[in-house]
Amino acid sequence: MPDDLDEVAIRIALVDDAPAIARVHVRSWQEAYESIVPAAHLASLDPQTRAEEWARHLETGPHDHVRTWIAESQGTLLGFVTVGPSRDEDARPREREIYSMYLDPGTWGHGVARHLARTVVQEVGGAFPLSLWVLAENERARHFFRRNGFQADGTERFEDVGGAELLQVRYRRG
Template identity: 30%
Template sequence: MYIREACIEDAEKIAKVHVDSWKSTYQGIISEYYLSSLSVEKRLKSWLWTFENLEIHQKIFVAEDTPGNIVGFSSGGRSRNNEFKHDGELYAIYLLKDYQRLGLGKMLFTSIVRSLKDSGYSAMMLWVLKDNPSVEFYKLQGGQIIGQKEITIGSDRLIELAIGWDRM
């Protein structure tokens, strides 16, 4: 298994991982109605737009298993939030359920951190649902909860945590 920078040709496989990982990660957190409405086709449109509009410091990485199947991804770049002093942001990191707890998440995380550092960023943050089991993963990587907000996904009102690293 290895990590590489993604390209637009990966968009459909990333979209599939995105949808499948949302359905497994957020089961019991986000309504089943909303999760069942997710589609690879809709997510693919979003990923194609993302690839076509990448800013210079934004990166997307994929995790592949030995046969070359994409089993996870991460993305990050300039912080989209002015509320905190962190100049970099981990936008997303997802792995298929069968590939979690094998070290790939840490490798995807480290790829974004390295990319942000190489681009001159000094601090990083991310948003994660409070009930997402990955909150503990981020804390183990040295992240601290720096804020929270209420968001709505479908008909669910949820708490999202801001986690930050003052130095990467």
């Protein structure tokens, strides 16, 4: 991990980024959801399998208005965010959804997520409302999104994650 995270660059993800995105994705899940998601599910997450999924996703490029941005410093991928059209039945016209936003756990609290969130808001949030779903028990993420202008809108749903029914809360901005 680079020592100086002041030099964070944000750019659109490329297919070659898939292995690094996958490593960050798996590490972030294993750390952030350690006491939320069943341990067996977290242990089963495979960076190689996830890299293949990410490569397939990225090789089609931005499609259906879905984009993935990465944050990097000194050639090291620190995190990523994927945004596309809202998948919710009650989505407002032209609403966009943050599908995923994950950071390498070593970067938590160093402003990298803020850089990614600002990019998303600049790129799509000014013209479109934004929404996202966050696990109710993930207080770190909920706090981050509140600090960055998102508000829980009262909509909740359950999702099966690794055999556990976990409550998710929807946040919106704009």
